[in-house]
Amino acid sequence: MISRRGFLGLLGGTGLAVAGCGTSAGETAGQTLASALAPPAPFTVPLPVPETAVPVRPGHYEVVQRAARVEIIPGTTTEIWGYDGTFPGPTFDLRRAGRTVIRVRNELPVPTSTHLHGGVTPPGSDGYPTDLVVAEGRGFRPPPGAHAGHDLSQWTFHSGARDYVYPLDQRAATLWYHDHRMDFTAPQVWRGLAGFLLVRDDEDDALPLPKGARDLPLMICDRSFEEDGAFRYPEVDPSLLVKAGVEEDFMEGVEGDVILVNGAPWPVAEVDAARYRLRLLNASNARRYRLALTPGGRFVQVGSDLGLLAAPVTHEAITIAPAERFDVVVDFSAYPVGTEVTLVNTLGTGSTRDVMRFRVTRKAKDDSAVPGRLSRIDPPDRSRAVATRVFDFRMTGQGGGAAWTINGRPFRPGRPLARPRLGTTEVWRFTSDFHHPVHVHLAHFQVLSRGGRPPAPTDAGWKDTVDVRPYEVVDVLVRFEGYRGRYMLHCHNLEHEDMAMMADFEVV
Numbered sequence: 001m002i003s004r005r006g007f008l009g010l011l012g013g014t015g016l017a018v019a020g021c022g023t024s025a026g027e028t029a030g031q032t033l034a035s036a037l038a039p040p041a042p043f044t045v046p047l048p049v050p051e052t053a054v055p056v057r058p059g060h061y062e063v064v065q066r067a068a069r070v071e072i073i074p075g076t077t078t079e080i081w082g083y084d085g086t087f088p089g090p091t092f093d094l095r096r097a098g099r100t101v102i103r104v105r106n107e108l109p110v111p112t113s114t115h116l117h118g119g120v121t122p123p124g125s126d127g128y129p130t131d132l133v134v135a136e137g138r139g140f141r142p143p144p145g146a147h148a149g150h151d152l153s154q155w156t157f158h159s160g161a162r163d164y165v166y167p168l169d170q171r172a173a174t175l176w177y178h179d180h181r182m183d184f185t186a187p188q189v190w191r192g193l194a195g196f197l198l199v200r201d202d203e204d205d206a207l208p209l210p211k212g213a214r215d216l217p218l219m220i221c222d223r224s225f226e227e228d229g230a231f232r233y234p235e236v237d238p239s240l241l242v243k244a245g246v247e248e249d250f251m252e253g254v255e256g257d258v259i260l261v262n263g264a265p266w267p268v269a270e271v272d273a274a275r276y277r278l279r280l281l282n283a284s285n286a287r288r289y290r291l292a293l294t295p296g297g298r299f300v301q302v303g304s305d306l307g308l309l310a311a312p313v314t315h316e317a318i319t320i321a322p323a324e325r326f327d328v329v330v331d332f333s334a335y336p337v338g339t340e341v342t343l344v345n346t347l348g349t350g351s352t353r354d355v356m357r358f359r360v361t362r363k364a365k366d367d368s369a370v371p372g373r374l375s376r377i378d379p380p381d382r383s384r385a386v387a388t389r390v391f392d393f394r395m396t397g398q399g400g401g402a403a404w405t406i407n408g409r410p411f412r413p414g415r416p417l418a419r420p421r422l423g424t425t426e427v428w429r430f431t432s433d434f435h436h437p438v439h440v441h442l443a444h445f446q447v448l449s450r451g452g453r454p455p456a457p458t459d460a461g462w463k464d465t466v467d468v469r470p471y472e473v474v475d476v477l478v479r480f481e482g483y484r485g486r487y488m489l490h491c492h493n494l495e496h497e498d499m500a501m502m503a504d505f506e507v508v
């Protein structure tokens, strides 16, 4: 095993593969944790589709965070922590500007905070890491060594449940919600606290894209398992109450060796020989994927993190970093009936090379199409920026004092690194020492440049998360719209996030 410093040094110096570390050409961002369990044969478990949440009355939903035992690996059960005891949680299928209140009740032994990723949400409902829901009758004190320290003015506690208010005054898009608890987001998402929230609007509905059963959300994530089927994760404190963090070997991030789609290992879906809209989400803690189809095939991308592109973009492969979304259309009528089309991860090796399989079972009528023009998006215009700010994502310190930081500072709630003005546009420049998927809350952006060159084809459209690679400089044009108040930007490698790679910004 190469030490962490040596590992980073190698990546920095050469960008080449590091033997024995589960890396592939320096493209992966974490350490793979081996399962104790023999994995099931791939492509035997049917693809589940998460249940659609049902409102208790128009515009109002209630969801309970609780433990449940579910069968993930056939023949075993896994205790998950899920929204309504499911993993993924229920899908909220909502409409633009349809103000929605979701009451989240926490029945877990740990505090939680729920963030709607990609949401244009008032600050009080944005899922700030120290704005917590604690199960009724349970006390909670910030653990010693928590990055927020003991400044209790920065912590808020709701007993039992709280309402999150989502105005959803934003374009149709594939959003997702997940836990965002201070210092413990990574283990709590690993245990299952994540789900989809789809925003629909008239513009997206009016397009002849595949609909209904041919519009499939696919949550891709990796997990590892103990011999009895329990999730395996290298936390230093399994209670998740006293001490934050993972074993030192996993400081780069935790990667599992079992790939799940919608909570099932390497599932199989029977599909018509027709077009399907696949809403790809990488909900992994740290793993990046380069998705491709075998025996060949193309993805026609119609949407990014935050909705429709101006025009479709065709990809042979899509690199997707944690928290990114790609809405793609795959035309299964291009394959003879009977073909097995495998979604593979060309950054993976061994068990992480396969993702899921589609079995083309029958010819079918298909009225769908991908129009050449999808939406109107003004190309980003750098001259509109009223400010340029640099955010450097980097490990600082050594040994036990090492931390993942932004501009050399570990996260401290209440000390914003920037105060952009509502209604303005800025250039934010992200620089890095490693793979850091950078996520900005509230404010949506377009990628301007990558290493001084034009953006990648996969950078098109409105985004909230951008894949910043080792020693890369990525410029994005950010628009501050919606609300004033405290928000954050952070690395979405969840282990980095928990190790303080977050910062406040305040929209003024």
Ligand SMILES: [Cu+2]
Binding pocket: 393, 404, 435, 436, 437, 491, 492, 493, 496, 497, 501
């Ligand atoms: Cu990071």
